[in-house]
Amino acid sequence: MTIRFYLTRAWLPLLFLLLSVPPAIAVSGPAAEQQLQQGLARLVHGNFQEKEAAITQIATSSDPKAKEILEALLAGKIYRLKKDNTLVYTARKGAKADIIGVLSGNALGTVKKRAIKKITINNRLRGKLRGQLALIDLHSSDPKQRLAAVNKLIKTLDPASAITLETLLQTEKNTKVREALLTARAIIGLRTDSGERRLQALENLQGNLNPAVKNELTSLIAAEKDKTVRLKAVATLSSIESEIAFYALLEKIFFGLSLGSVLVLAAIGLAITFGVIGVINMAHGELIMLGAYTTYVIQQFMPNSIGLALFLAIPAAFIVSALVGILIERTVIRFLYGRPLETLLATFGISLILQQSVRTIFSPLNRSVSTPAWMSGSLQLNPVLSLTTNRMTILIFALLVFAGLYITLKKSSIGLQVRAVAQNRSMARAMGVKAARVDALTFGLGSGIAGIAGVALSQLTNVGPNLGQSYIIDSFMVVVFGGVGNLWGTLVGGLTLGVANKFLEPWTGAVLAKILILVFIILFIQKRPQGLFPQKGRAGA
């Protein structure tokens, strides 16, 4: 209702004014082609200013090819032939490249990479290109592109934009795009001379979270003479700000949970080896690293389906790390049961051996593991709250791994045996459980889970020989904090530490936050040596 009222009354005079402005002169036909050619000719020069002029010339030529050319330029696909400066689209193939003429559209065969030179652009030109493309995109058939184009426009509003806005509003059906257009119109409304119109605009901007609105209101309050308008603006701004603060809190909790989920993933394998069979395994971090390298190797085998490779890497990493884990248990750890200090030193040695072998096999340089497209970017819930998809995926993944492990331990027969051996070794043996075999399998299970954690970590951090080292301390911290031998403790402990860390970080900085968390855990362990969830009754898990 208010919107319609607002449209008819306040905007009528402006509309007339706008419609009386002659529309931009559009060239067409041969003239357009000629302008395009001129633009392309200027693009060949190395000078960025010349290129900028060329882009404007191409964009305003309204030649149908213009959009394709600008997009290719933005993507860095336009090259020139060194011999005669012909502009070509290029698809690289090793040292050779297939080329297609930009103007003619004909395939021009294959040339050596040295025969062509890229038409380079800089940030300024990139901004310019995106701006020009956004103007073209305003009329795109994809509502997402239109929305992005309008949001871009909001940042650079000037009185001239009003014409475009009005014509767009008349035809726009998509509610989200309409909303953005109305926001843009209200922002222009805030800049008018009439106090009444400004009040109206404020009414329309109530609760609008677009960052441009907040900035506009801040500058309005500083300059506003009319008292009622100013009071209204202050009220609007404070309501917007409290809403932003609420979403900032949600965002912080999400960040914390996401950090916590990484901690849980890294620690949960340790919760089994350390918690259930009481082995301090300093090579746990390296088992994580092996999982990450497995992901890298599988991706190398199937470079064209990165997403699928990631899924395949989950069982593969489990198997690789589990086998290495069982090998470590059979060859070293089983001779050292009940001697924690020796176990600690021996596994530390193993961790160094694993690191160095990875260095020798894969080189000391970090390997780059690609992220599939569906895991990059973010889910935009509203203008101030967006959740990054890779973090969300890993949060869900961590919960799934936890659930899977929990069910395995509680419902399967191997789980029953593991728990039996953990509770009372000699009684379990008396009942016919092969304790040695169970030890090896438990260790394998814990190590395999570490491998799976490695797959997840390869998406977040560098895959290098030192990957494991940076997580081993955190893992022990989570297990000790949560309560040794308790999976729930690991889950709750990991998530709590993650959230606590993210709440501390803004006012202490990342370095101090880490230290404070460590101090907190030391104090906590002094008070409650068994951790959050102590084992109950007869040392039961």
Next chain:
Amino acid sequence: MKTRLLSFALTVAVGMTTLLSGQAVAADTIKVGVLHSLSGTMAISETTLKDTMLMLIDEQNKKGGLLGKKLEAVVVDPASDWPLFAEKARELITKDKVAAVFGCWTSVSRKSVLPVFEELNSLLFYPVQYEGEESSRNVFYTGAAPNQQAIPAVDYLMKDMGVKRWVLAGTDYVYPRTTNKILAAYLKAKGVADKDIMINYTPFGHSDWQSIVAEIKKFGNAGKKTAVVSTINGDANVPFYKELGNQGITADTIPVVAFSVGEEELSGIDTKPLVGHLAAWNYFMSVESETNDNFIEAWHTFIKNDKRVTNDPMEAHFIGFNMWIKAVEKAGTTDAAAVQEAIIGVTVPNLSGGYSAMMPNHHITKPVLIGEIQDDGQFEVVWQTPGMVAGDAWSDYLPGSKDLLSDWRTPLACGNFNVKIGKCSAK
């Protein structure tokens, strides 16, 4: 006076022994020390520099060596272990009797070997950009001082891109902290308000950038053009840039200009999300000049792999090595004291098509280039200083150091002469 005499006597004595023992050990070679980590965390960056030195020495020998003798490289591995740097340096100078040492990467390794070089009066050529605030008689700084990298980059952002709000993000150690201190002082001198500067430090190898990037985003949404000046070190950069991409920050909204990200660092990662972000160096592999083309070709032939990149510290070694050759030829001897005197004012071609000269403060003149990251892992130069910039040992923007002056020519021969009280504070 007494100490000066004494140090002179010492210099002569050491010089004599070097000469004598050099003749006694091997009359037909001049030894050059290469002090770069070949194992441990810094091996990633430093191994390349060792290879660069071997190539340069090899080339010089093909040209007929130096003073009629062949050059011989003595390579040692300090294994990214700072105290071991000092030990290995001592070994190079006293046992191997090298004429000069090319080496070190991190500031802490340089600080570790500094007393050794001063005590034994030998020469060190240090090829990496550093935080300044130092000048030694025995060290030649061929990498960039803050005024040859950080300050021009900030100037570029301020003038050409209209940046009004600044995020200074760095790893928590001496180089970022000193550089950020200088930058904050510089920005304030240019009229930037305190609330428009955000300073943030993270630990080495930091990987969870969510809240810091969210904070940067919020900071950048205040309506003024914002840029990030990054002194983030090493592989922490990869998750940082990834998180920037995921949270939708691109180079045209909030550009990041980095001082520690070069071709070598980019060669291992997918650069698509990074396109358009900036780096400031004195050399890029993409620079078009004849010396650079020749250098790249020589490098590819030497290393037998034409995918290897070249980078700024390699150019620094190229310049430093050629300056040392020229100074030795000028002095007619490899004696440290004579070379120290001869090298000031020596001019050699650099790889960006100009000439670099050794200044009296043991820093060199270089052009400053700003490059944008491209999708092939190379940089495209978008701006450069009109002429050469002379390295400044003592920053003009820090209260303690702006009165200090470094000039190693006689009669001053002082690394930190205080112009206010007219005294050399080192002695």
